[in-house]
Amino acid sequence: MALSSESIRNVPTGPSRKGPTGIEPARVTAGQPGSDKGTVTLEGDTARIDARGIYYKTLNEQIREALDLGARTVILDHVNGQRYIGAGLHAQGVTLVVNGVPGNDLATFMDGPTVIVNENAQDGIGNTMNSGLVVVNGDAGDVLGYGMRGGRLYVRGDVGYRVGIHMKAFGEAHPVIVAGGRARDFFGEYMAGGELILLGLGESDDALVGSYVGTGMHGGVIFLRGTVAEHQLGKEVGVAEPDAADQARLEEVVGDFCRVMQLDATAVLAEPFVKLYPYSHRPYGKLYAY
Amino acid sequence: MAELTFVRPEFRVRIDRETCIKCGRCVHQCGWSVYHLDEEGRPIPDHAKCAACHRCVTFCPTDSITIEKNPLAYKDSDSMSPAHRKAIWRQAETGGVLLTGMGNDRPYLRIFDHLLLDACQVTNPSIDPLREPMELRTFLGRKPDFVQVAMGDNGSGPRLLTELDPQLKLETPIMFGGMSFGSVSLNVHRALAMAAKESGTYMNTGEGGLHADLEPYQDHIIVQCASGRFGVHADYLQAGAAVEIKIGQGAKPGIGGHLPGEKIDEQVSTTRMIPQGTDALSPAPHHDIYSIEDLRQLIYAIKEATGYKPVSVKIAAVHNVAAIASGVVRAGADIVYLDGFRGGTGAAPTVIRDHVGIPIEIAIAVVDQRLRDEGIRNRASIVAAGGIRSSADVAKAIALGADACGIGTPVLVAMGCHVCQKCHTGCCSWGITTQRPELTRRLDPEWGAERVSNLVRAWSHEVAEILGALGVNAIESLRGSRERLRALGLDESTMRILGVKPAGVGH
Incomplete structure (x- = not known):
């Protein structure tokens, strides 16, 4: 049946959409979806997508399509704020390279892939991530690694507020966030597992870390390269010098970070670290009357 | 002896010794460890632990158990109720936040119990759901503002062009x-x-x-x-x-x-x-x-x-x-x-x-x-x-x-x-x-x-x-047909907020 032989009608699904208030309903759309697709070139197992001006939903569809076609590396050029890159991707041995600044929720719910960002990145990276590696060759924003359960997030520069909130470990899964620069308030709040490492490299007028560090912490460990004052810490947090096992662990993790970021690990590790740990795995165990 | 508490048991567990066959099932069934057996094999209850969950009552083979409210009298006070007093005592003992389960059990107004449904009489006949189809199927999800339909001009039926959101x-x-x-x-x-x-x-x-x-x-x-x-x-x-x-x-x-x-x-x-x-x-x-x-x-x-x-x-x-x-x-x-x-x-x-x-x-x-x-x-x-x-x-x-x-x-x-x-x-x-x-x-x-x-x-x-x-x-x-509801015993402002008329007002 050809469309030309049909008449097209718009049938309302209910009474007038103009309510008694006379307010024209706002259009609810997921941004500005366009019909444009990014240009994809596939060479061997490497795909390249030009993301300039491409709507995020389309871009993420194209990334999944490229992986379905057998690409193991997907290079995204001219990325400019597209959200959810790598969201929910469950795959091993796959790498996404982001040239440009990705939008919020990069690698959210991600399970396995490697994401390399050759610029700054925004908020919500690695939200509830299960495994994989995210490398940001610049600064990153707030709420990184929220509820992160496994994998690693390496940020070359500074990170924002609420980084590593409610990170947790389980069995083999052991999340790690390393930031080369400084962090703002609520670093490691509610932390339940894994490791947060803050290096404070380079010159800056900013404090190494903000206030309320580890508030509500009941698992995991935080290493700071430098010092922290008592008033900056949550009341659930203890301070210690790293012991030999901690030192070995730092050498491994910070060593890997430095290898990825091409930094001198020996110089970075030469400065003293402090270790922050939770007093209890049951911070609210005595709060209630039964 | 347990530590002294002012909070006396809420319930009394009564066991009919005439009919109890000392099978011990109540001891095993109780998740609260209310019962222990004495040297003669008789179940002895610790009233304070009873939650009135009726597990033992249900499984007692001779119906020998009953649970009663503890009749213990408190000096009347409409303000400082026994519940308030017990809460204070428990908190004075522990310094803790009182915990509970299930839903709010306080006697706030139950609006559902003040709403009455309509029914048809004479001019608008009711329907017998046992003999006629009655559609309860419900789709949850976003519905479009309008649907675009293509109508065939050669007598073919309408065809939906709009892509619907998942439901x-x-x-x-x-x-x-x-x-x-x-x-x-x-x-x-x-x-x-x-x-x-x-x-x-x-x-x-x-x-x-x-x-x-x-x-x-x-x-x-x-x-x-x-x-x-x-x-x-x-x-x-x-x-x-x-x-x-x-x-x-x-x-x-x-x-x-x-x-x-x-x-x-x-x-x-x-x-x-x-x-x-x-x-x-x-x-x-x-x-x-x-x-x-x-x-x-x-x-x-x-x-x-x-x-x-x-x-x-x-x-x-x-x-x-x-x-x-x-x-x-x-x-x-x-x-x-x-x-x-x-x-x-x-x-x-x-x-x-x-x-x-x-x-x-x-x-x-x-x-x-x-x-x-x-x-x-x-x-x-x-x-x-x-x-x-x-x-x-x-x-x-x-x-x-x-x-x-x-x-x-x-x-x-x-x-x-x-x-x-x-x-x-x-x-x-x-x-x-x-x-x-x-x-x-x-x-x-x-x-x-x-x-x-x-x-x-x-x-x-x-x-x-x-x-x-x-x-x-x-x-x-x-759905959303508030005209089919009437309120009985609700105040004006509640009825206005609910968009429901008082019982006795017709259409």
């Missing part, structure tokens, strides 16, 4: 509320999953992950993503028929959850993906959601991770619920799940359970009205929960503007819960809100599923009867 298909407007594995036992989850499949509806995992045993039922499961993100990962999100973001709960609006380490056994630990024995803390807010825009970001992150499945957002009924629901719809939610202040909980501070939030009846009415006024009612379905006790409540909630109802406490009652309100102790003798293996094995999932399915079937029949009496043949025709 949840319910055979009856009743679904099960979120209850986590951890707060309830795995057998409860198994029973609910089976019952959801049997009844053509959905269960909800709550915030505790999806146990591997439930995978065969995943088409009938809504998976929840709450602030603790327990058991949440890409495959979990993709497993469900839909994903629910839990912002709030009617029993404890504005506060998070603490599942105590004692309840985190191996199975719970594996499903929640957290270590055994540590507290599972769900923070009060999602720390990645501080605005409607942030909520939108999580909704679309979940849509991206699931290939655009429907996303439900669960909020507690609070004072500003209409504006909040409007924001939730504008953030892109396909379903708004409203939870009223009588909704149940596995554990909550008593002060929050009993004093925070508003009734679901009010919340449905104001949210439905607000979304209509703003012209966005079609963009999300409304599920009403938290205080639904019967099919009459379901019908009234739908007439007030809900698309479907969520039930939690009623399905637990169907499986043996006696509403003793001690869920938080983990000692549930009925094997429902406990992880102790000797207790959880008491609930046979297939038996539980059959009872829950029976309940849903019975309520569905009753809703069909109500529709027939109203002279309509589809639940669609009752």
Whole structure:
């Protein structure tokens, strides 16, 4: 049946959409979806997508399509704020390279892939991530690694507020966030597992870390390269010098970070670290009357 | 001797020594360790431990046990009630926050009990649902503003051109509320999953992950993503028929959850993906959601991770619920799940359970009205929960503007819960809100599923009867039809807010 032989009608699904208030309903759309697709070139197992001006939903569809076609590396050029890159991707041995600044929720719910960002990145990276590696060759924003359960997030520069909130470990899964620069308030709040490492490299007028560090912490460990004052810490947090096992662990993790970021690990590790740990795995165990 | 307490036992356990055969079953059945046997083999109760859950009463082979309220008199005081006095004594002893389970038990006005349904007489005939088709099927999800239809000019029928948003298909407007594995036992989850499949509806995992045993039922499961993100990962999100973001709960609006380490056994630990024995803390807010825009970001992150499945957002009924629901719809939610202040909980501070939030009846009415006024009612379905006790409540909630109802406490009652309100102790003798293996094995999932399915079937029949009496043949025709409700004994302002006329006023 050809469309030309049909008449097209718009049938309302209910009474007038103009309510008694006379307010024209706002259009609810997921941004500005366009019909444009990014240009994809596939060479061997490497795909390249030009993301300039491409709507995020389309871009993420194209990334999944490229992986379905057998690409193991997907290079995204001219990325400019597209959200959810790598969201929910469950795959091993796959790498996404982001040239440009990705939008919020990069690698959210991600399970396995490697994401390399050759610029700054925004908020919500690695939200509830299960495994994989995210490398940001610049600064990153707030709420990184929220509820992160496994994998690693390496940020070359500074990170924002609420980084590593409610990170947790389980069995083999052991999340790690390393930031080369400084962090703002609520670093490691509610932390339940894994490791947060803050290096404070380079010159800056900013404090190494903000206030309320580890508030509500009941698992995991935080290493700071430098010092922290008592008033900056949550009341659930203890301070210690790293012991030999901690030192070995730092050498491994910070060593890997430095290898990825091409930094001198020996110089970075030469400065003293402090270790922050939770007093209890049951911070609210005595709060209630039964 | 136990430490001195001013809090005297709430109940008295009476055993008829004439008929007691000293079988010891009461000792084994009691999850609260009320009984021990004396040297003659007679069960001796410790009244203070009794929760009046009736497990021993039910299983006593000679009906020799009865539970009475402790008749102990307190000097009358309408203000400083015995309940207030006992709470103060307990807190003076412990310095702790009083915990409780189930829903708000205070005698606030029950609006459902002041609403009456209409029926047809003479000029508008009623319908007999036993002989005529009665449509209860309900689709939850975003509906388009209009549909584009191509009409054939050669007599062929109309053809739908509009691509519809994904919908949840319910055979009856009743679904099960979120209850986590951890707060309830795995057998409860198994029973609910089976019952959801049997009844053509959905269960909800709550915030505790999806146990591997439930995978065969995943088409009938809504998976929840709450602030603790327990058991949440890409495959979990993709497993469900839909994903629910839990912002709030009617029993404890504005506060998070603490599942105590004692309840985190191996199975719970594996499903929640957290270590055994540590507290599972769900923070009060999602720390990645501080605005409607942030909520939108999580909704679309979940849509991206699931290939655009429907996303439900669960909020507690609070004072500003209409504006909040409007924001939730504008953030892109396909379903708004409203939870009223009588909704149940596995554990909550008593002060929050009993004093925070508003009734679901009010919340449905104001949210439905607000979304209509703003012209966005079609963009999300409304599920009403938290205080639904019967099919009459379901019908009234739908007439007030809900698309479907969520039930939690009623399905637990169907499986043996006696509403003793001690869920938080983990000692549930009925094997429902406990992880102790000797207790959880008491609930046979297939038996539980059959009872829950029976309940849903019975309520569905009753809703069909109500529709027939109203002279309509589809639940669609009752939805938001407040003209079919009348109020008895409600004040003017409540009736105005509900959009319901007083009984005696005609059309």
